[in-house]
Amino acid sequence: MKKILLTVAAAVAFSAAGFAQNSQKVTYIKSPEFKNQIYLYGKPDSVETEQWYEIEGRGQFVRNVKNPALIPYLPAKRKANGAAVIIAPGGAFLHHTFGSGGFEAAEWFKNQGFATFILKYRTEETPLDEAEHQAFVAEKMAGYRAGGLSGNYAPQTPDFAYDDICAAVKLVRGHAAEFNVQPDKIGIVGFSAGALLGVYNAESAPDESRADFIGSIYGQLVMRKMPEKLPPLFAAMSSDDELSGQSGFEVIQAWQKRGVAELHLFGQGGHNFGMGHEPYTNALWPEEFLAWLKMIKIIK
Structure with a gap:
């Protein structure tokens, strides 16, 4: 089974922009009901382990995900552009951030004509009690930060997230006709930890489970062993x-030696900017990504 590494960038994703969970109001909410949610490994008897909550000013989160699923956002057939996007949210593999890098991103891509799916991949188990949860996260963050920000610190993580991203690509490709997409135009757009998943998928997945293009949004770019051929990458x-x-x-x-790579390095905006934070120029990345997909002929 493929082992993947979690870099410090993913590990402190939700705190890096200056948001400390224990300094803001946390409200636990009822699990949303998603229409036509597609479970990767079959519908479970119960998903009661999931804990959904809101952090004031930051939107919705979910932790303790044990039953991975795709949440579909499908455009009208007349508007479909023939391509699919699997959105992998960030959250250090401890939770999912479903705000700008989740629900908002899914709506935007759907409105551009993409068959869009938010991947609710499995997360590391965290304590159910909120106080214990915050202590657990604080300890994790302290350990990750102690490793430094050199880009070389990479604590080992379980296989589940890698397995889930590969299963998601394979599922969408296997049902391409049903989703009104072409099987060779299925991409991953990942945020922070989700961006790492996209890159790992491109580097390591078998052909049937490898995405055709990757969008890495504020994911750390750390050198690893790479295959000789890679799908197009937008960072x-x-x-x-x-x-x-x-x-x-x-x-x-x-990546440039093995395929197509394009890097957009914005002057300001920090980490965890989702679909962009105005007035920073990182708010331009969605339109630039769309133009890039036209250039590489994923869409017309």
């Missing part, structure tokens, strides 16, 4: 991101 980050913006760009240089 966007802020140069003042204390995590992803400081790890160098060896991955882009290596």
Whole structure:
């Protein structure tokens, strides 16, 4: 089974932009009911382990995900462009951030004609009690930060997230006709930890489970062993991101030798900017990504 590594960039994703969970109001909510949710490994008897909550000013989160699923956002057939996007939210593999890098992203891509799916991949188990949960997260963050921000610190994580992203691509490709997409135009757009999943998928997945294009949004670019051929990569980050913006760009240089790579390095905006934070220029990345997909002929 493929082992993957979690870089410090993913590990501190939700705190890097100055948001400490224990300093803001946390409200636990009822699990949303998603229409036509598609479970990757069959519908479970219960999903009561999931804990959904809101953090004031930051939107919805979910943790303790044990039953991975795709949440579909499908455009009208007349508007469909023939391509699919699987959105992988960030959250350090401890939770999912379903705000700008989740629900908002899904709506935007759907409105552009993409068959869009939010991947609710499995997360690491965290304590049910909120106080214990915060203590657990704080300890994790302290450990990750102690490793430094050099880009070389990579604590090992379970296989589940990698397995889930590969299963998601395979599922969408296997049902391409049903979703009104072409099987060779299925991509991953990942945010922070989700961006790492996209890159790992491109580097390691078998053909039937590998995406055809990757959008890495504020994911850390750390050099790893790469295959000789890679799908097109679009990367966007802020140069003042204390995590992803400081790890160098060896991955882009290596990727260029094996495929198509495009890097958008914005001057300001920090980490965790989702679909963009105005007035920062990182708010332009969705339109730039769309133009890039036209250039590489994923869409017309």
